[in-house]
Amino acid sequence: MAAFARRKAQRLARPDASRKRSLDARAAGLARLLNARERFCTASSCDGRVLVADTDGSGIQKKNCRWLLVTHDPCAKGDVMTALEKATGDVVFKFEPFVLHVLCRELQDAQLLAVRSTHCLEVPLSHKGRLLVSEEYIEFLVQVANQKMEENIRRIERFQKGLELALEAAVPTDTLAPEGPEKSHSVYVHRRKRRTTREQADPSGELEPQDDTESSLDLFAEIMI
Known part of the structure; x- marks a missing residue:
């Protein structure tokens, strides 16, 4: 535990190594939320972006890449x-969704954040400087990317609200009095008060996912999207 605390302090003290040299606005709130908890430390993040990148055709885009356009807005x-x-060179048009990398003190802390999305887009536009698609197609790609950006923003807002509730509902037992040796390890105890109340109101137990707060919290621990 002390080792994680030292590592967290060292990482958070480092200068921002991103090209922008600062947190993206929409990621900043999530970073503050997690870094305020001793069990978490954010490592890198991106709000989501539309990107036009020129590569040398080697296929190693991150190594041999020149950004021609990047925006975190439509x-x-x-x-x-x-x-x-x-x-x-070879130009690709990309939409990259929100990403947040987090260091966690223990496995169960990581399980609380286990969410993955495939909400992305990557399309080649030119080869060796020669445009391969029409302007009409580029306009279509921009519309698709902008729609994805709008959905990305909604997902960030949903994720932050769900995370706030999940962190509140997940109580590490090492902050409670142990009941015996078998309880000495740290696990998360999820309170189900809302679900119990709703199940009593609806004996069938059938809930719409978007209306069940506790069900949405389960996404953090059980579902890879």
Whole structure:
């Protein structure tokens, strides 16, 4: 536990190594929420972005990549066309969703945050500087990416609300009086008061997922999206 605390303090004291040198606005609230808990430490994050990248065709985009356009907000076709004027290699148009990397003190802490999404888009636009698609198709891609960005923003808001509730409902037992040797290890105890109340109101036990707060909390521990 002390080792994790030291590692967390060292990491949070480092200068921001991202190109932007600062947290994205929508990720900042989640980072503060998690870093305020001794069991978590955020490592890197991105709000979600639309990206036009020029590569050398090697397939190693992160290593040999030049960003022609990057925005964390909806973009316009004109922005993409202007970026393409600077292209010399293989250009890809990408939408990358929100990502948050978190260091966790114990396995059960990580299980609380186990969420994965495939809400992304990547399409080649040019090869060796030659445009392969029409402007009409680029306009269509921009519309799709903007729709994904809007959904991405909604997902971040949902995720933060769900995480706040999950952290409140998940009580580490090492903060409680142990009942015996078998209780000495740290596990999470989930309170089910809301679910119990609703099940009493609806004997069938059938709940709509979007209306069941406790059910939404289970996503953090059980479902890989």
